[in-house]
Structure formats: C-alpha cells, structure tokens
Amino acid sequence: MSTAVATTGGRGALTERLLGGSRARRLAYLLVGLLVALSAVRVISGEQALTSSSTFSAALLLAVPLGLVALGGLFSERAGVVNIGLEGMMILGTWGAGWAGYQWGWGGALIGGAVFGAAGGLLHAVATVTFGVDHVVSGVAINILAEGVVRFLSELLYTGNEAGGGVTQSPALSSRPPSFSLPLLSSGPDLLGDLEDQHWFLVSDIAGVLRGFTSGVGVLTLLAVLMVPATYLLLWRTAFGLRLRSCGENPAAADSLGVPVYRLKYIAVIISGALAGLGGVFLVFVANIYREGQTGGRGFIGLAALIFGNWRPGGLAAGAGLFGFADALQLRSRTAVVALLLLIAVLLAGVAIWQATRRKLTQAVLAGAFAAAALVGFLTIDELPEGIVSFTPHLTTLLVLSLASQRLRPPKADGLVYRRGEH
Amino acid sequence: MKLSRRLGLTLLAPALAIVVALVISAIVILLIGEDPAAALRVMVDFGDGPEQQTQAIVVVLNRAVPLFLAGLAVSVAFRMGLFNIGVEGQYRLATILAAAVGAAVALPGPLHVLLVIVVAMAVGAIWAGIVAVLKVTRGVSEVISSIMLNFVALGTASFLLTGPLQGSEPGASIITTAEIPESGWFPGLNGLFTGLGLAEPRTELYGFALVAVLAGIVVSVLIKRTRFGFDLRATGISPSAATASGVDARGMVIKTMLISGAIAGLIGLPDLLGTSHHYGTEFTAGLGFLGIAVALLGRNTPLGIALGALLFGFLDRAAIPLQFEGIPASVVTIIQGTIVLAVVVANEAARRITRRQAERGNAVVPPSTGDGSTGGGQGPDGLPPDDGPGSATGPGLSTATGDAGRTDQSQGVQR
Secondary structure (H helix, E strand, O other): OHHHHHHOHHHHHHHHHHHHOOHHHHHHHHHHHHHHHHHHHHHHHOOHHHOOHHHHHHHHHHHHHHHHHHHHHHHHHHOOOOOOOHHHHHHHHHHHHHHHHHHHHHHHHHHHHHHHHHHHHHHHHHHHHHOOOOHHHHHHHHHHHHHHHHHHHHHHHOOOOOOOOOOOEOOOOOOOOOEEOOEOOOEOOOHHHHHHHOOOOOHHHHHHHHHHHHOOEEHHHHHHHHHHHHHHHHHHHOHHHHHHHHHHHOHHHHHHOOOOHHHHHHHHHHHHHHHHHHHHHHHHHHHOOOEOOOOOOHHHHHHHHHHHOOOOHHHHHHHHHHHHHHHHHHHHOHHHHHHHHHHHHHHHHHHHHHHHHOOOHHHHHHHHHHHHHHHHHHHHOOOOOHHHHOOHHHHHHHHHHHHHHHHOOOOOOOOOOOOOOOO | OHHHHHHHHHHHHHHHHHHHHHHHHHHHHHHOOOOHHHHHHHHHOOOOOHHHHHHHHHHHHHHHHHHHHHHHHHHHHHHOOOOOOOHHHHHHHHHHHHHHHHHHOOOOHHHHHHHHHHHHHHHHHHHHHHHHHHHHHHOOOHHHHHHHHHHHHHHHHHHHHHOOOEOOOOOOOOOEEOOOOHHHOOOOOOHHHHHOOOOOOOOOOOOHHHHHHHHHHHHHHHHHHOHHHHHHHHHHHOHHHHHHOOOOHHHHHHHHHHHHHHHHHHOOHHHHHHHHOOOEOOOOOOHHHHHHHHHHHOOOOHHHHHHHHHHHHHHHHHHHHHHHOOOOOHHHHHHHHHHHHHHHHHHHHHHHHHHHHHHOOOOOOOOOOOOOOOOOOOHHHOOOOOOOOOOOOOOOHHHOOOOHHHHHHHHHHHO
16 A cells, blocks of 8 residues: 555655554545646646546446456466466456356356466466476466467357357356446435536546446446455455465465465465456446457556556555546547646646755756646647547556656566575 | 587477477367368469469568568667567558658659658657657656557548548549659569579569568667667576676667667568558558567567568468468468467477476586566576577578578678
8 A cells, every 4th residue: 555655646746744643644634635636637727527427437447357367367476476467367268157157148158257267377387387398488378378278269169159140259148147336325216326417526436436346237247346355355365365475475485384284275276266367257237248359458457557556455446446447537538638747747846846856866856857848748649549548547647657766676586487496 | 419409409499390380280170170281282282383382482581571570670779678469550550651651752763762751660660669769768668658649640640641641542442652753662672583593473472581581680680789779688598697797778769669669660661662652541551460470480580580571471371271272361360379389388388397307417518598588587597698600590590501691691691
C-alpha cells in the first residue's frame, strides 16, 4: 500500500503530515482526496462521465479480469516464479469457458476456464520448477503455444458444429450467470440513481460511484472482489501462505526448514494459472461467447497491475481499478479522457511541489513541466482521435509506474531458478 | 576425444528438442485422425516443377529475413539480461513513419532507400530508448514498460494511419499510407537464381536480405570482438561483477536498448521496401513476438538466429499446403511453440549434464547457453563467459565445422 501513497503525490504535503498515521487511515484520506479531486475536475470540465455510475460499473467490469490475472501473478511470483505466461493461461481460460459454457452453462464455463488455465500453469511449473528453464522464456513459449492450441481446438471442434461457432469463436453460452443489484438503493426506487442525476458536487459523485459498484454485479465479479481479502488472509495469515512466500524470498532457507519448496511452487503456479483462466472466463461471460483474441493483452496488463501494486493484494486491486477506470472512461466518452488530463496536471503539480520540498529539483522541474503540458493539453484539445484514446489506460499505467516504482520491492528470489542442493 | 564429446553434447540439446517437438506434433495430428507422415510429406514438399520449388524457397527466405532481424533485435538485449518485449511496437511505429517519410520525398535510388532505413532505425531506437531511460532513471521494469509502450505504439500507428498519414482513397477497405516512389524500392535478388541456372521464381527474393546479413555480421563482431560487447556479456552474466569491474551499468542499459531498438526498426523494411511499398492495415503483424521465439531458438547468436528464422519461415510456408490437405494450419503454431519450449528445456538439461561431468573432474567446459537461462541475473550458477571458438555458437552450427568464428566469416564472404 506504500505505493498507493507514493503514486498520489497530489496531496504530497498532506501525505507527509499524515505519515505517522496508520496505513488504513492514510488510505482512507487518499481515497477521499482522489474523489474530491475527481469531483472538482468533473465540475470544472462539465464531463459527467467522469464519475457517472455507468463509467464505474464499466470500470468494475474491466478491472475484474485484470484483478483476477494479477492475483494469479501474485501467487506465482510470491512463490518465486515469474509468470509472463499469464496471457497464454488467460487465453486457454477463455477457450475452456467457451467450450464448457455452451454445453453446461455458466457453471461449466467457470470450471472449464479454471481447469484450462490451470493446465497452462502446470506446464509452466513443469518447465520452470522441474526443468529449471528461465521463467520468462517458458512464459513466452506458453503464450505462443496457447494461441496455437486454442486455434487448433476451435478448428477441430467448432467447424461444422451444429451448435454454431467457427474457427475463431465458440457457440454462445447456454446460460447467463446471474447478477445482483442492491435493493432499494440501486434497483427499484433507485435512490442512488436519483441522487446521481442531481449533479451536486461530491454528493452525486459518491452516489455515482456507489451505484456503479452495486447495480448489476455479476457472480464472478463478486467472487473476484472477495478473493482479494481472501488471498491476503491465505498468503499472510496462514502457515501455508508463510511457507509459500518463503519459497519466493529464500527457497534454500525454506528447504532447510523442511518446507516442500518444489511442491509449493507447483501448487502456486497451478493456482496462478487457474486464476488467470478465471480472468478469461469473466471476459467470456461479458461477451457470452468465446472469441479469438478476446484477451487483447490483458494478461500482460494484469502483470503490470501486480507490479504496480508492489506484489500485494490490495495494491494490485488498486492497480486493476485504476486501469479499469481509465479504460472505462475511454470507452464511454472520448471527451472525458481530455478531462483526465486536468486531473493528471493537478496530480503532477502536487508531485512537483512535493519533490521541491524534498529538494529534488530535477524531479520537481520535470513533474512541473509535464503538469504544464497536461494543462495545456486540457485547455487546447477538444476531443482526442480514437487511436490515441485507445491507449489511455496503458499510458496511465506507465505514467503512474514511472512516478512510483522506486518504492517497489519484488519477492527476493523472484525469477531465480531454484535447484535443491545447488545453493 | 574431448572435442568429440563436447560436440556431442552441443548437438544433444537441439536434436533432443526437435525429436520431442516432432513427437508431440505427431501425437496432435494423430488425435485429429490424420496421418503424421502425410503431414510431414506435405511440409517438405516444395512442389513439382523447378519454378515452384524456387518459388517455395523464396517464400521461406522472404519470411525468414524479417524474423531474423526480429530475433537479432531481441537477442542483443537478451545478451545483457534485458528483455525487450517491445520489439513489436518498435517495428510497427518505425515502419509506418519510415513509409511516410519514404513516400514524402523523392531522392535518387540508393539515397532514398538509405533515408528510409535511417528513419526506421532512429524511430525504433528512440522508442526503445524510452524503455531504457525509464528503467535507468525510475527503475521501471523493462518488461512492463515495453508491453505498455507496445499498446501506445500500436494505437499511435493506427491513429497516424487513419489520420495524418492516410494515403489511400477514403472509403477503401484497406487503409494504407501513400506509396513509396520506385526510387525508394529495394531491388530484388532473383538474378541470383537465374545466375545459378535455376528457374526464376514468381516473387522477388528480398534484396533486404543483404542488409540483414550485414546486420548479423555487425552484431556478431560487436558482441564478440569489441570492448562494448565484452561489457555487455559481462553485465548479462553478472551485473554486480561487471559494475565492480568498472562497467557503467546504466549507460550499458541505454546503449543496448538503443541498438536493440535500431535493429527492431529494420524488421518491417523487407516487406515495406520489397513488396508492399506502403504501410497499411494488412501489414505483417506479430513479428516482434515471434522474434523472441527465434532468438531463444538461436540461443542469441546471429548464426543460430538465422537457422531459427529459416526453420520458422519453413514452418510458416507449410501452413497453407497443410490446410489444403485438411490439416488445421494452427498445427504450425503448435509445432513452433513446442519447439521453443523443447529447445529451452533441452538446453537446460544439456547444461546440467555437462555441469555434472565437469564436477566429476572431467575438464569439459560447459557450453555457455546464453539463451537467457544464464542471462537474467541467475546469480549463483552463472557460468564463466567462454570466449573460445565454438562456445557461443548456435545449436546447429557445430554440424558444419565446429568452429564458430570461421563459419561466421566465410558466411559473410560467400554472400
């Protein structure tokens, strides 16, 4: 969570004053501050889409697959296995979900996707743990392989299939997963919706955010959100979690204490694949069908969210949320992305001031210059062309990462091949 | 005696890998109820007439040239333990800008081509340079930043294509940039076939192959014979040791990424200058990612990469004939993925065998794999760099002479 603080240097001076506070308190201040800033930007720019409930429900929709993939990455990397193959495992997951889903409905899709993803994880584990192949290399190979395998399976099973489908897509799922809305507040009388439509400063924004998060929430979304604290509890509050993390920090020491390093790494990487597969299942649920290329590089972005989140469940959820928000915004309204420039300008100006107080002049000047550029951009640009808008989330991630990353600490033995008795 | 054993071990890995990949692919083909032997026959069947055969060879070579450049770009970074996954974005952005510049100017032949090449290399280098600067100054992992920059590059390219650089008629189904005038085309090499008394193929063999060979030789010399190359390899094997001996690690990151990006800029040029003469929505995609696979296959040495690129080009050519025989073309992708995985596993296994022998007291020098398994900061079991001839060679090289340096040079003379 320390990264989250570092990323929002916007309230630089404030953060410094609050450094003594507990982490939860700092986080709360941070969220409130961000919301106020967003709300102010919305009022100034008149872009209602910035905090509308539809943007936030879309953000949630886009953040969940990333969060699931990032959680998958967390398991694997905490056990010391770098997992570039998440993209491939996600691809396998989408295919598994499509194949099982059209036959046995959404429940089947859930299991099918997880199993297919886990199979990818197993392959990665065999290559990296048993054969000691470089982790990145094995991951890249799995990505290539996954693409070939799903295309092959589609050609094999879907061409000439009576249920529909073809070389690049599956038949539609036979049942849709159920979704929930909070009664009274987000459905029926829809009190939050009414409040949102008033467009009051801050109040309507909060209503919009809450409504976005509580109306029409799918089963898997719920599951994914619950999985974040569950993962934290599993990895940081149980003996199993401690042992698993010890494999990522110092496997030789763990081994000497009787921790079954190889077995734990296997378990971690297989769970990792299953979670990435579930991320794929979510995409299939959204489209109600498997389509080739559905993942669109989300496996990689999930990995970025993991690193952004400093290899912690809360942090990666924040990373996925940020990315999902930027993505939702660019999908919903191209003009709202321009308003985002104002937010960036404000945040960067904050960073500049913060760095100046710490006497880091180069950084301060650099941040100030970028802040000015963003402000000029906001004032002069009306609407960005489609090609440019499409990479808003990626650019945002890169920007945030380059402002924050010096505080990151990966697991110590992450990416190192561990051979028993060679250390 | 010593040599023969070493040779055997060097050959063991690739041979093992190819056997494993073949067996797995055969099982896959068997599973769909087709005959693996028939599939193999289709793949090696280059056609009946001499014209068809030379044509097939040209198709393989034309595919191999960009793949070779892609592998080369990835390998330079790999040798230093840097993972340039952003080759894809680097070459796409470089190609569209080079295509635009090439179409905008009119210069006498060689100068025109040179300008396009320089622009492409500069764009690729700058784009890769961003990754390096972010890594050095802000500590951003190059894997993540280059993935993100891939998306930015592809978005920018599509914006440029549909916006300021659009050269095709509005409403056309395939959007392209304006065509490069004929002075900016790279002449083909079909004279080679007729000169050798072979039938002339239908498509031109890319003249850019010569540039690719040149690039391979330059990289080979740079890495093996210069101070810079030594620093690069040293940093790749042990960053801390290199820094301790006075290597400027930050400067090395930036220089290496610039070189890698500059080579990446060349990837799109064989197609651009050889056939299409414009960048469009149909332009060859995915070469950057395949380049990673080719680099791994070739164990990061130019000659090995060339062999890997030829193998991939050969497999890609087989996709369409396979389809005609009722075998899904995706079998090719599966074979490619399996080969890469099998090669890295086999390399690791062979390394372990040599290591065990060395520990037993035999003075067998472990072959330096250099496929990233000794690269990415492996720490404790990083092996000493082996500068002797034949050490840093690609898997298939020793079949020829077992002497890397010599084959390397004779290769250059031949072409």
